Amino acid sequence: MAPASNPERPDLFATYKTDRFFCELMNNGGLDDEAINTVRQRLAMMTPALLNERARAAEVELYNLGITFTVYTERSSIDRILPFDLIPRLIVRQEWEKLERGIRQRVTALNRFLWDIYHDQRILADGLIPRELVLTNPNFRKEMQGFDPPCGTYVHICGTDVVRDETGRFLVLEDNARTPSGVSYVIENRHMMRRCMPDLIADLDVVPVEEYGLRLRQTLLDVAPVGIMDPQIVLLSPGAYNSAYFEHVFLAREIGAPLVEGRDLVVQNDRVFMRTIAGLKPVHTIYRRIDDAFLDPETFLPDSMLGVPGLMRAYLAGNVTLANAIGTGVADDKAIYAYVPRMIRYYLGEEPILDNVETRICAEPDDLAYTLDHIAELVVKPVGESGGYGMIIGPHATPAERDAFRVKLRANPANYISQPVLKLSTTPTLCGDRVEARHVDLRPFTLTGQTSWTLPGALSRVAIKAGSLVVNSSQGGGSKDTWVMGS
């Protein structure tokens, strides 16, 4: 129900069009929710000039506070802010509850799957997932076989990328189970909104997001090696030159842990110590923001300067816990993704609460036949590639290109999956002197130690270009505050 327009006063949304997509704020006449209506009405009264003035103030503040990612060139460093949009994205309570249950179910299944493949490999023996897909996966770490991580948890911090289709249904696009980033923006965006848009958020029952630091700390304490009285946690960062350094600083402060680099740590007798002004002090849990390959030159890439020689020895001896565990990359791989619904049924005996984007595994004859027949409507991706290489977007391809791709597909069907072209939902976004629809995704964060907990908020990333489906910050995407409503 759009607000009645007042001829005396221009309505911010007067020219707003959502096309055939689901709109997060207008809801296409769907849910009639009081909070959404209130926010819509309050926004409608604001002018683009006012919003732009506030947006500029917010940008200056973000820049001065150093809530930035730094782009280093040979001679200089440039601090950039992640573009921030002042129009929030709302998720009503019952939708959030379902989303939360679905994500927790997924994270549980991923942890069970990782335990299984690094132990008995039942799921492979039972033929649910092709053996070679797992065992020859570059992210499968054979060092982890037979190792029991505390609490059986591999994915302590998970960022689940979720999108909404044109009917408003939430679908999981990707699981980020290695070193997901972005949670600092979830919390900083909220602080920013309270300062810049106090009149918009006033009296609304928005669930707070400030609890994350305490929960993360508890998670890291939960999984510390058994028998340590007062575990020492550290956050291991590649250092100030990393583009996510602000987030590392933010999280280290939030969990009250020293922010360390590889050079600050040393392994002696399979134990990890940090170099302090009072000598070497033991370290028990490492929240690491460095990929597996760079963590330990003794075990992985020998020329990595970021890691700590001997860290794997200390880890496998059970003297230190790494979060996330080594070898989680095999669970959030593009090809494995297609099998997550099966994992949920297999390990938990439940139906998936959240669906995958409908994914056809061309290794299977029915799916291959369907993909060949409908290639004009599908995206077909090779499983081993990333960054969009070797894929075809059916609707954008010529008949000749499609024919050529069919040949490739028949020659090596196991290398491909196919998905329908997504019609991502949109959200009103300030674009110059007007508000336009931009595609948006959602990344909630889930912590798992003894139990799982999902932060009631998320990173909403918006594409900056009209019609673009690319929301990644590396590609110039921006973010907005995500309000999970408490009532």
Added chain:
Amino acid sequence: MSDTESNIFYAPLLSRYAESMLWLARYIERIENLARLIDVNETFVRLRTAVNGWQCIIDINADAAPYFAHHDGISGAEVIAFYVLDPENPNSIVSMAHAARENARALRPLISTEMWTQLNIFTDTIRRLTPADIAGNRLSMLCARIKQECQTHAGITEGTLFRDQAWLFHQIGKHIERADQITRLIDIKYQALLPTIDAVGSEIDLSQWTAVLRSAAAYHAFRRLCPNDLSPAIVVGFLLQNNGFPRSLSTSLRQAHYAVHLLRSDYNLRGTAPILERVEHLQALLQGLSVNEIIIGGLHEFLDGVQSELADIYNHIAEAFWPQP
């Protein structure tokens, strides 16, 4: 972690942070001193009696070799550009601001948000300076702004930085740098102003020694305390030995000593004894002599000795708290 004896709760401090903290303070102190020196020079160099006006800044920093590698002669504009804008010169304000910024960036988990924000804005401003910003009468405004930003950093730090070991390393860095800077200033000026002992009291002195005092932000305090006399010896004595003057050598040594002492008494840190001993040795040296004895015994040699002692103190600190693996 708590220390029941001193009732202070504190977390372990990484060696790298202690080192960065000390250097952050040193760089800010250095920037402030350089800005003050340039500003004062700019004012007094036009005097008829001026000696080695711009040469002195090059001498203070022992930069003759790198300077003359790119410049044929000494002109105000060239020296100012070399010390404000030249990214190739590690002792320029631009380079030191960059170093301060990188240290501050590494220290972000530790320093207060207000400290970071001010340093971020300040160093970012310095990074964007252009030759137009140091032309003509703008230089003086720029120097005033830089001094003020450094003092703002000191104030924000004093008012917001948690008083644990990290704070003490900031203190130590600041006071060691201050001690070092004051000895350099006296040394260079004294040699320039007193080619011979006979020149004492001649016309040169007044304006030039006034400039020396102003370079150390000491002019008014000196005037108040020593209204009858502006002899070089009295000025030098004031800058070296006056315990009330915040930038004197004796004050800086006292402050540095106190901070190191607290590392031992409040945090039970080992390795402080040799550092305290070196500082005390230097203090005894300074207190045991009158300023006239120092001058007769050779002021330059004395100041050189102080500088190498300070370098030695720094090395002891580095060895105790961030030893090379």
